[in-house]
Amino acid sequence: MSDLFDEYPMLIFALESLLALFLLIFIVVWTASGKKKQTQKASGKKSDNQQSQP
Structure with a gap:
């Protein structure tokens, strides 16, 4: 998983x-x-209230 973030560092900003x-x-x-x-x-x-008042 960390290899993915190393490959695409902007991916974490997109996910956030x-x-x-x-x-x-x-x-x-x-x-x-x-x-x-x-x-x-x-x-x-x-x-x-409207129904109870005559």
């Missing part, structure tokens, strides 16, 4: 950048889904 990209995408998707769940809960509470 791909890892950083996947991590960034994961964080964005995870936080976006959390906000979506929060807004669904908030809209559910609003509809419950």
